[in-house]
Amino acid sequence: MTTTEAGATAPCESEQGGHEHATYGYHKQKDEHLKRLRRIEGQIRGLQRMVDEDTYCIDILTQVSASTKALQSFALQLLEEHLRHCVADAAVKGGAEIDAKVEEATKAIGRLLRT
Amino acid sequence: MTTTEAGATAPCESEQGGHEHATYGYHKQKDEHLKRLRRIEGQIRGLQRMVDEDTYCIDILTQVSASTKALQSFALQLLEEHLRHCVADAAVKGGAEIDAKVEEATKAIGRLLRT
């Protein structure tokens, strides 16, 4: 199982676990996630073009709001899959893991709220 | 003067106006803005790599929070320059323009708050 950068808990294994990489809840939506992120990357490059072409500040701010909204929408999708798979799996397994998973998820939500 | 995409008011001219492009408050910080935006673009590409490599969901969410924070920090910087130049200029000129500029800026802040 791979180690996580900052994860306080053991990452949840996939049902077909035991491979080189653990695969998490978002595995099946991987292509959709990558497509969303490439679209957001395009928005950020659009922002660079707007700054470069001296676009009116307010129009740039509107585009920043759209990019932030798209990032949060991606985060919500990821969070939903995390709750459905990793958190639910920990609940089924029982034991102390569910508390750690819920605390970890709540902290992540708190970080999203504070930005 | 260039036209704006969505601007409800006439974009504010620079003091040295009359060139091909109107240059707004953020003109002098252009390089700094572009550098910030390129760093955010790098963060978004980092997110794609994380999804691609099946990184643990919570670690991805942490990186999303960092990117959103960076975008909002860019927006605040832009807004400060807009208030200092465009809005303050409208106030000095007098007339109805200041009301329109303030309303427009407030709406932009509202859009940032709601994301």
Add this chain to the structure above:
Amino acid sequence: MTTTEAGATAPCESEQGGHEHATYGYHKQKDEHLKRLRRIEGQIRGLQRMVDEDTYCIDILTQVSASTKALQSFALQLLEEHLRHCVADAAVKGGAEIDAKVEEATKAIGRLLRT
């Protein structure tokens, strides 16, 4: 069991369920929640006093930020208990309920994010 105002799913019963009122995850922290909410109520009354006494706008905005932060902190606490009890219980029971609970929780998080 009581019906919910807007809840899309059946509210989760407490382990000692079957009483007149269903009691949810936050039951044990009820006193703490009420204390937090009374403190927030005090902050809102403080805001009324500030407006009434012509306090400087920026100082009022600082107090608004503090109240919003306190409300979000309360929401996070409630959400954590909801995930730990209602969502985890649905996972243990199995069946379709877990999907509905996770979707419902994600939508609630989305509403918090968008304010």
Add this chain to the structure above:
Amino acid sequence: MTTTEAGATAPCESEQGGHEHATYGYHKQKDEHLKRLRRIEGQIRGLQRMVDEDTYCIDILTQVSASTKALQSFALQLLEEHLRHCVADAAVKGGAEIDAKVEEATKAIGRLLRT
């Protein structure tokens, strides 16, 4: 002129200044502001009632989102009046005051964004 709690700049005087209290931009909307805040106070008391009556967590979270939105809407209204009066006045007067006012307003917006 009254002193401010945390204000980094001199509070802006009203055009008819020199009275016991400085009156800021939001003076004319005072009644409207107080009405809004009393409505928010009612929402917070409603939250206490919901907790007390063991209302379903998700329904409480929906009400928290509504209260936060109402607080931010109040903040935006106040900010708009502050920009229209205090910031615009500083711009007209000229000198260093406008920079301080804009920096102060931007910091207040940053605090609102981060909650």
